[in-house]
Amino acid sequence: MRILIVEDEPDLLRSLAQALQEEGYAVDTAAEGPSGLFNAQTYDYDAVVLDVMLPKMDGWEILRRLRQTKKTPVLMLTARDQSRDRVRGLDTGADDYVVKPFDLPELFARLRALIRRGAGQAANVLTVGDIVIDTGARQITRGGQPVALTAREYALVEFLALHHGQVVTRTALYDHLFDENESSLSNLLDVHVSNIRKKLGPGFITTRRGHGYCMGGPA
């Protein structure tokens, strides 16, 4: 899952990015309005965390412009908790709204819900064969036994599970699983897929040569 954070407070931006990376997300950051808008318009993020007060262009304006072209789930981050602001945010097209100061676990939960809904899944437990993916606990069990995956491996499995039955291209996987700094490592994806097959069984992820990967679809 790839997330964009637009936040001008450097300490907050840094710690948010770090926390989300440790949760297994690919994270891009922007510290001011225009670059944030550019990123959001250029890449297909699974979610955008958008601060309202930003230099040069505020969050409302970014949201308004982004909504002209993209439906990326947006979580607004603001220091204002007056209901007028919340209403404005939701009316402008924000998908959720978190008031500073926030609890990280809550922010993560809201992001997961946003991403799930963005992929058209309402439940937080996905089942593929004997493999159960609990997106809330970020845990995978196979035949009732927990399977230990790295954060990146989990993200890959979750992304494929969210697009269950569809062929996901390598480009899409790169776009959603790796941030701007990692994308150049072209064989990283193959390494992760091979590791996942070792842990969850060889047939779990099928390779469609020339197209990409697929989970649970017709072989």
Add this chain to the structure above:
Amino acid sequence: MILKSIRWRLQIWYGLVFLAVLTGFGLTAYELERNRQFRNLDAEFQKRMGALSSSMRPPLGPRGPGPDRGGGPDDQFPGGGPTDDRGGGPGDGFPGARPPEDRPFPGPGGQDFQFRLPSSLTNLFGAESNSFYYVIWGRNGAELARSEAAPRDVPPPPPDTGPGGQPPPRMRGPLREFFHATPGGGSLLVGSSIAEDLAGLRVVAWSLAAAGAVVLLLGLTGGWWIATRAMRPVEDISATAVKIAAGDLSQRISAADTDSELGRLAAVLNSTFSRLEAAFAQQRQFTADAAHELRTPIAVMLTQTQTALSRERAADEYRAAVQACQRAAQRMRKLMESLLQLARLDAGQETMKQLPFDLSKLAADCVEMVAPLAEARRVKIQCAVPPTPCLGDPEQISQVLTNLLANAIEFNKPSGQVRLTAETQSSVVKLTVADTGEGIAPEDLPRIFERFYRADKSRSGAAGHTGLGLAISRAIVRAHGGDIQAASPPGAGAAFTVTLPLPHRPSS
């Protein structure tokens, strides 16, 4: 308590006064009517009395003793008995009377006396029970004559006669009786039942009372209506005040007529409410802004600590997290200090020291203080402040000046300039800090001294900017009896001018 209500008290007073006026009016009207009636009645009585008494005048001439012979009552009625046969001379007492009626009055001892009313007077004394009647007594109180309609037992006149020689008219039930002393020492009574007249007067009295009651009722209703109308604005005011007291500060008294006394009161109250509402709104906004300013540093601390503690970390990661927390804490401390300083300035607790200081030296110190910042931004500071002796708190004036200089550097263009100049005008010194930056947008200019107002909304995140600097500067300058103004001519950067009063110079 109903009697505490102004409307009720008004109504009661009004009702009492109205009742007194009506009663007085009614009594007067009744009395006038009664007097008129009695005057008319009494005139009737007097007419008959006069006619009777004049017909009873003792006849003059040889047969009757004249008045000059001494007024003995016996003399009035000469002749010992009825002298029908004498006929002839028409007595003065009964002019035009026919012989049978023209009987001489009997003497005191006369028993078989019969008095016949002269025909000219018959129409004055009828036979009906409600008509006038007369009774004549002799000197010794013996009844001499009575008319047909006279009641059976008419008491003789009281012996005690009034000053005019006649007892006052008396009332016996519905009978009114007048007395007249006859020349011979007897007395004459003319009476009549005035029951009908009394009944008429009673009708008048009841009519007056009924009319009075109706008028009183109408008056009270009208008074209630007027009192209600007069009290309605007061009730409006009190209802609005109740709503405002309940916390709805947006309520206003509807005062259509602002020229009336209550209208003016309503206008005054409305403007007071408006100022109250504005003050509350400002206070609310200030509190919300202050809380808002605290949110970001707290968010930093929460996120940093939660991330750092989520797993085992290397020492330098912990250090980075703690440093971020420290920065957030410092920011909160600065905000808190600024808020406290503003609160003290607001309350007038910030004691203004009155120390003499030299403005040029103070300006130079401030320039030196911001020099590192200016160097980092490659901004040049020109300081042209002539020595000017001032009086005040040099620390606080330094704070104002440093704040203005720091702003001028920060909002300047790279390699820009900041000019600090001073100009003495009669009793004030004007200190101007001008920069060559982008200036301040016209819509922001009137508001930049407001608390937490930022021309650039994003600068909330920038460390060290609480959004209170200019508000504090203005509060300090005003506490010194001066003022601060901002100007931003298009394309010429921004200029802040601090006006400070100069101390009075001794003698020169």
